[in-house]
Amino acid sequence: MAIAVIIPEDEKYAALVRHAAENDLLIVDLQHLVLALRHDVANAEAATKLAQEATERLREDRRQGIADIRELLKRFEQRQRSA
Numbered sequence: 001m002a003i004a005v006i007i008p009e010d011e012k013y014a015a016l017v018r019h020a021a022e023n024d025l026l027i028v029d030l031q032h033l034v035l036a037l038r039h040d041v042a043n044a045e046a047a048t049k050l051a052q053e054a055t056e057r058l059r060e061d062r063r064q065g066i067a068d069i070r071e072l073l074k075r076f077e078q079r080q081r082s083a
Contacts, residue, residue: 006030 004026007013020027 004028006033 006028007016008030017027019025
C-alpha cells in the first residue's frame, strides 16, 4: 500500500521526492492539494447557493400556483351562484 508524501514545492525536498518516487510512494503537493480543495469547496458553495435559489423559486411557484387555483375556484363559485 502506498503512503502519501505531502510536500511543498521547494527544491530542498527534491531528495524526499526522489525517494518517494523510487519506492512507489504517492506524492502529493500540498499547495496543489490545498488549491484543489479550495476549488472543490467553492464549487460546493456555488452548488448549494444554486440549490437554495431553485428551492426558493419552487416555493414561490407553488405559492403562486395555490393562489391561482384559489382564484379559479372563487370565479367558479361566483358563476355557480349567479347561474
